Amino acid sequence: MTTQTPAQQPETSREDGSFLRWWKQSSRLRFFLVFSILVLTAWEWLCSVTGVRPYIFPAPSQVFKELINDPQWLAAHTAYSVSATLIAFAISVVLGLILSVGIVYSRLLDRTLFTTLVATNAIPKVAIAPLFVLWIGTDIESKVLIAVLVSIFPMVVDSVVGLRSVDPGMLDLARTYRGTALQMFWKIRFPNALPSIFAGMKVAISLSLVGTIVGEFVGSNWGLGFVILQSQGQYNTPRVFAAILVLSILGTLMFQIVDMIERRAMPWHVSHRNRHDED
Amino acid sequence: MRAETSMSGASGTIMAAEQPVHVKLRGVYKTYNSKRGDIHALDNINLDIREGEFLSLLGPSGCGKSTLLRCLAGLEKISGGGVQVHGKDIDGPPENMGIVFQRDMLLDWRTVLENVLLPLEFRRLPKQEYIEPALKLLETFGLRRSADRYPWELSGGMRQRAAICRALLDDPSLLLMDEPFGALDAITRDNLNIELQRIWTQTNKTILFITHSINEAILLSSRVAVMARDPGRIEEIVEIDLPRPRTLAMRESPDFIRYSAHVRAIFERLGTFIG
Ligand SMILES: Nc1ncnc2c1ncn2[C@@H]1O[C@H](COP(=O)(O)OP(=O)(O)OP(=O)(O)O)[C@@H](O)[C@H]1O
Ligand SMILES: [Mg+2]
Numbered sequence A: 001m002t003t004q005t006p007a008q009q010p011e012t013s014r015e016d017g018s019f020l021r022w023w024k025q026s027s028r029l030r031f032f033l034v035f036s037i038l039v040l041t042a043w044e045w046l047c048s049v050t051g052v053r054p055y056i057f058p059a060p061s062q063v064f065k066e067l068i069n070d071p072q073w074l075a076a077h078t079a080y081s082v083s084a085t086l087i088a089f090a091i092s093v094v095l096g097l098i099l100s101v102g103i104v105y106s107r108l109l110d111r112t113l114f115t116t117l118v119a120t121n122a123i124p125k126v127a128i129a130p131l132f133v134l135w136i137g138t139d140i141e142s143k144v145l146i147a148v149l150v151s152i153f154p155m156v157v158d159s160v161v162g163l164r165s166v167d168p169g170m171l172d173l174a175r176t177y178r179g180t181a182l183q184m185f186w187k188i189r190f191p192n193a194l195p196s197i198f199a200g201m202k203v204a205i206s207l208s209l210v211g212t213i214v215g216e217f218v219g220s221n222w223g224l225g226f227v228i229l230q231s232q233g234q235y236n237t238p239r240v241f242a243a244i245l246v247l248s249i250l251g252t253l254m255f256q257i258v259d260m261i262e263r264r265a266m267p268w269h270v271s272h273r274n275r276h277d278e279d
Numbered sequence B: 001m002r003a004e005t006s007m008s009g010a011s012g013t014i015m016a017a018e019q020p021v022h023v024k025l026r027g028v029y030k031t032y033n034s035k036r037g038d039i040h041a042l043d044n045i046n047l048d049i050r051e052g053e054f055l056s057l058l059g060p061s062g063c064g065k066s067t068l069l070r071c072l073a074g075l076e077k078i079s080g081g082g083v084q085v086h087g088k089d090i091d092g093p094p095e096n097m098g099i100v101f102q103r104d105m106l107l108d109w110r111t112v113l114e115n116v117l118l119p120l121e122f123r124r125l126p127k128q129e130y131i132e133p134a135l136k137l138l139e140t141f142g143l144r145r146s147a148d149r150y151p152w153e154l155s156g157g158m159r160q161r162a163a164i165c166r167a168l169l170d171d172p173s174l175l176l177m178d179e180p181f182g183a184l185d186a187i188t189r190d191n192l193n194i195e196l197q198r199i200w201t202q203t204n205k206t207i208l209f210i211t212h213s214i215n216e217a218i219l220l221s222s223r224v225a226v227m228a229r230d231p232g233r234i235e236e237i238v239e240i241d242l243p244r245p246r247t248l249a250m251r252e253s254p255d256f257i258r259y260s261a262h263v264r265a266i267f268e269r270l271g272t273f274i275g
Helices: A019-025 A027-050 A060-069 A071-105 A107-120 A125-136 A140-164 A168-176 A181-218 A224-233 A237-265 B011-018 B065-072 B112-116 B118-123 B128-140 B156-168 B186-203 B214-220 B248-252 B254-270
Strands: B003-006 B021-034 B037-050 B054-058 B080-085 B097-100 B174-178 B206-211 B223-228 B233-239
Touching (some): A027 A060, A071 A107, A071 A181, A107 A140, A140 A181, A168 A181, B037 B206, B037 B233, B054 B065, B054 B214, B065 B206, B112 B156, B186 B214, B214 B248, B248 B254
Parallel strands (some): B054 B223
Antiparallel strands (some): B021 B037, B021 B080
């Protein structure tokens, strides 16, 4: 009998992520690039034929000029926003997970904390943002706090749903192994909740960026939110557009990174099955 | 009310009776309280399962077979009576027990091999030492080539076989199987019946086996407990005294046919159709 160890099966190797392969498979991205070029060309052309003034509606070329005008300056503000966003995201994820575990295992926390969280989520965080600036100043802490406040809710809700929606049969199985509560958590509940947790993380990363920008709008001398507000005050609309462009690229990039981590973490999940089929 | 029947010679009976009792159910009651009233799932179940015995539970859908198995596995609180394993009342799942649920209960995030190795992780046994035996077991059940695949890549029958491998891995002395072959095609089912018999004779396990199939029950069992519903109870225990090892061809033998006719007559008398 020839032994074929599972590792030798070519079909199931999950480790080949070479750029070339990815590019070949990502027809979605290529399509998007072509589409963008078409839109930008049309936009440029429209601006030049209509002669609309740049401070009303700038052409792509003017936005691009602004983008490379002082790259270091823009990069510094971008870095500030990115740091605030990432710190807030990290806090949201870690704190959100801890809270959701508490909520799932403790009836008391479920009835107090979770209920409060759901109730207070109705308050628009933007409305209370000025308060935080008042209380803790215009430094990065206030941005982080606002961003955490905005992004922790989906994190907690999705994790709680994920941790709760475990098939009781699976817990029965673990019970027949006389497993400890800790084992049941790490081997059954947590992996079972991962799809939900990642769904929460994807929302949380986007909302962290939103929260950061809101914080910067309310009171800051740094960050892309500040750049937008300041440039708008100076009627420098091309620069507003440039900042928005950077923001949207950032948002997409951060989302994609979470998506990539998700795919690495759960190659088994439904959403990643036969992904190439859709091309 | 309940009759023990032995239809032919007594050779098998004597052997079984000499073995110590492995699992003892005494006056077990189980009532589920639901919004639409109480469901009397088990009514005064008395049953001794002897060590090394292959006992089948046979009965119509909803007669409480799974419930009985779950009570025995310590997964369900019983409403009355007692369950003993090796003479001791159980509190929770007994040690050294393997279980195959009616649904396969494979973990989506683990490959077939990782699923099969799951019990060891819970019991903190060295996984490395079990990889070879696990692969061998998968081979037996025709899953060697699928060892590295995820459950969603398998057919229903393959999944169920993987679940059986998982239950067999650390060689439990008590094996509970809830319709393990229900999802399989007839040919695979036949093969696995023979395979299960081989495993049983070689390892001396006590097996409690649930099935809808009269033929399967007779082919495999030392005794068949025929159950009836509303309330769920054991109607009759039929001793199957056919020579071992049993072969698929035996199903056409007059003795075998007598047994299946006898069991069928019980269901006819009760007015229930099986399946
Ligand atoms: N968790 C539960 N809550 C309420 N009632 C239940 C529960 N589990 C089973 N029952 C009821 O108990 C009775 C016996 O169910 P059980 O699953 O043991 O039947 P079964 O003999 O295994 O049937 P099948 O052959 O279809 O698997 C049924 O009437 C069922 O509705
Ligand atoms: Mg059942």
